[in-house]
Each structure stands twice: as C-alpha cells, then as structure tokens.
Amino acid sequence: MLERLARLALLPLLLALTGPAGAVDIRDDLGHTTRLASPPQRIVSLLPSLTETVCELGACARLVGVDRYSNYPAQADALPKVGGLDDTHVEMIAALRPDVVLVATASRVTDRLRALGLPVIALEPRSYRDVQRVLDVMGQVLGVPDAQRVWRRIEAGVAAAASSVPPQARGLRVYYEVANGIWAAGPTSFMGETLTRLGAANIIPAELGPFPKINPEFVVRANPALIMVGARGAEGLAQRPGWDRIDAVQRGRLCVFRPEDGDILARPGPRMAEAAQIMARCLRDKGAR
Template identity: 80%
Template sequence: MIERLWRGLLLLAFAAPAAAVDIRDDLGQLTTLPAPAQRIVSLLPSLTETVCELGACPRLVGVDRYSNFPASVNALPKLGGLDDTNVELIAALKPDVVLLAVSSRVSDRLRALGLRVVALEPRSYRDVQRVLGVIGQVLGVPDAQRVWRHIEAGVAAAASSVPPAARGLRVYYEVSNGIWAAGTSSFMGETLARLGTGNIIPAELGPFPKINPEYVVKANPGLIMVGQRGADGLPQRPGWDRIDAVRRNRICVFKPEEGDILSRPGPRMAEAAQIMARCLREKAS
C-alpha cells in the first residue's frame, strides 16, 4: 500500500507541468514561456553560442547566416541576416521562441505572426552576464552563471600573461574598415582595460563609433589591432606612417576565425582575451 502511494506521488511529480516563465527583454517587451523552450531560432551569433554553451544546441532549429560555432549549427537552416531575415521560414519552423538582436528589423513581424520573441543585444561585460541569466531562464537552466564564472577566470588568466612592457600601452582597435573602432565602453574595450592597456577611443564616443582617420593619426596609438580584411593598405593611409604603432610594426592582424571570437560578446570572451594578450606579448615585449 505504502509502495503504491509512493509510486503515485512520483508519477504526479514527474507529470506536473513546468512553471511558466516571464522574460523581460532588452526592448522592454514581456514574453511568457509556458515551459522551457524546446524549439529555438537564434538570429545572433553570440546568442547561438550562448545557447550551445548552456547545453541546448540540440534545441536549435534555425540560425542566422553568421552563426558558425560550434560546427554543428552549420547543418541548421540558415535564416538570413539583419536585412534579409526569412520570416516565412522562421514561422514554418514553429519555434517556441526566437532570439534576436535589438537592432533586428523583424521583431514586430514575428510577433504579429504569433511567435514569441526575445530581443537581446549584449554590448558590455555586464550585458553578457545579464543575457546569460535571461537565456538560462528561456532554457530552464538553473546555473547559467557558471559560464560567466568561467569567462571571468579566463580573462583574469589572460591578464596575468601580459608583460609589464605592454601595460599602459595605448591601443587602437579597428572593428571594421570604414572606419569603425572599439571604444572604451564596448566589451572589446573592457577586455583591453582588463589586460592593462589604454584605448585611444574614449567612452563618450560610444561603444563602436565611426571615426575620422585623422583622429587616429593625432591620437598616435602605440599598437593597432585590426582584422585581416581591414589590414590591407593600412600603413599606406594618408599620414598613418607617422603613427608610432605603424613605424614600429606594432600591428596585430587577426584571422577571420579570430575576428569571430573577438567580435562576439558571449561564452568565448575568455578566448578573445587570450588572443589580445598574445598580441600584446608578441608586439609590445
């Protein structure tokens, strides 16, 4: 009799529905998930990587064209980018939730189709920690902050590897030719600060400002970080031969795969810090 009662209680426990979760996103929109999401569309690489780092890669049913890590996501339907998101295909995938950037232009259209949408766009360390918690709620993962602790430990390890000669060095990080820079208030700028360097782009210019090339010449950075596509012809830009970093060949050129790691505010930020630290060791010692 007692054994039968215990079996009944266990069955009730396992049959109990999961509690609904209210998610407040970065647009201030409130979305209610009746249960942890099992079918997820992610339209931002950093969010895709976060879902996978939290052990939920198998729940992804579609991603944006730039999501390429881990390798398993390359087999998923590619749903376009910011300007050409395939809304019809997203709807056909019947996701429980769509994760996308605040800057995405399809939020309202997706909501009009009855889809649950969570807009998240981490731009700083604090944002990354917060977004980890939100995605943990979406997935029903109780200790999402374990990933943040791993990031913090990895960044600290990278900082400890930077030689004294590199500390205080003023850096210019070109995110995209055009020219767009990583400012002090960006997550890239925060990583540089944690590594003990300076940044020629002050916080008041914003996280990723478009700047005049002459600004860089006047600021005269001691080291330049740039992606492979933006490196061609950089020393030949008007007046740039006067920049200390150019004269002393203190220019770190990152491969495309390294650029992906460096530009995504998510689980691989510790790896990004290691890439920057290696640059500082090689060029500033």
C-alpha cells in the same frame, strides 16, 4: 465544505495571475515581456552570440535554425540558415515552428514575427555586465540552473589572460579597429573592457560610445603604439593619409586578426575568455618589443 468550495472558486483567478506551473515571464532588452509556458524545445537564433550561449548552456539540440553568421559550434553551423540582419527569411522561420525566436535589438523582423504569433525575445549584450545579465535571462528561457557558471569561467579565463601580459606591454596605447569605415572599439564596449582588463590604454575616449565611427586624422593625432585590426581592414592601412607617421605603423606593431579569430573577438558571449587570450597574445608578441 463551504471553505473548500471557496478555494476552488478562487483557483481560476490564481492561475490567471500566476500562470501555469513552470511558466516564466521574460522581459527583453526592448522592454517587451514574453510569457513562456515551458522551456522552449524549438529555438531559432538570429544572433551568433546568442546561438553560442544556447549551446554553451547545453541546449544546442533545441536549435532548429540560425542566422547565416552563426558558425560555431559545428552543430549550430550545420543548421538551416535563415538569412542575416537585412534579409531574414521570415517565412522560413515560421515554417520551422519555433517555440521562441532570439533576435538582436536591431532586428528588422521582430514585429513581423510577433504578428505571426511567434514568441520573440530581443537581447543584445554590448558590455561585460550585459553578457552576465543575458546569461541569467537565457538560463530562465532555457530552464537551465546556474547559468552563471559560464560567467565564472569567462572571468577566470580573462584573469588568466591578463596575468600573461608582461609589465612592459602594460599601459601601451592601443587602437582597435573593428570595421572598415572606420569603426573603433571604445572603452565601454566589451572589446574595450577586455583591453582595459589586459592593462592596455585605449586611445578612444569613453564619451564617444562603445563603437564610434572615427575620423582617420584622429588616429594619426592619437599616435597609438599598437594597432589591432582584422585582415580586411589591414589592407592599405599604411597607405591611409598620414598613417605612415603613426608609431605602431613605423615599428610594425600591427596585430592582424584572421577571420576565425575575428569571429571570437566580435562576439560578446561564452568565448570572451578566448578573445582575451588572442588580445593578450598580441600584446605579448608586439607590445613587449
């Protein structure tokens, strides 16, 4: 009897230490830990790659709001839009009564959302390893087992894309411009890692970081044999000072990506295998000449 009473007396302490059944502690990319008593049923996502990850893990129906750039899949695109990185509508998010808000590490509203008592998890994959890690974290958040099945499919798709690149296109010196300004995809970014897996040689040195801002003269001196760029960036590209001397420009080895392809290429998440196929097609069509 005394032993039973002692166990009952210790029960509140044990619950305080372990939390309620099913509770998980999520440590995000800002080092903040959020306790979720149960898998969230009302989710707001403010980063397209996280939106796509939620849906790929079978939890799209739990989304109640997304940022304006989350346009895939169609189910997510139809949800209320709560702004972008610079104009997030905090009051609108609060009105949606989310169980958790998923944000980028650079989000400017994280502290405001937490001040309102909303659980916030900041995640921002920048590399292949990050994507694999974030899948694990999102699996814990959503209560979905074997989230790594998505990663295995990504890896298989990237490997298939790599095998489709002909030998004559391998080793090609490539410049990938991700944004006007000009911002490039470095070898340590997820885009750069895809290029490497496809056998391309990135002209950007790894020490410059994942997405460095590049002096246009650097690209002229590097003289890439192939340029990958979005439709907006392609406007006037050949008229940049000295760029008419670049081998890729002279030989017409430019892959200009459509906006819809640009979305796939720019999101480190479930569609990375599709992104690899788009890049591989570019290498086959332009690099094998």
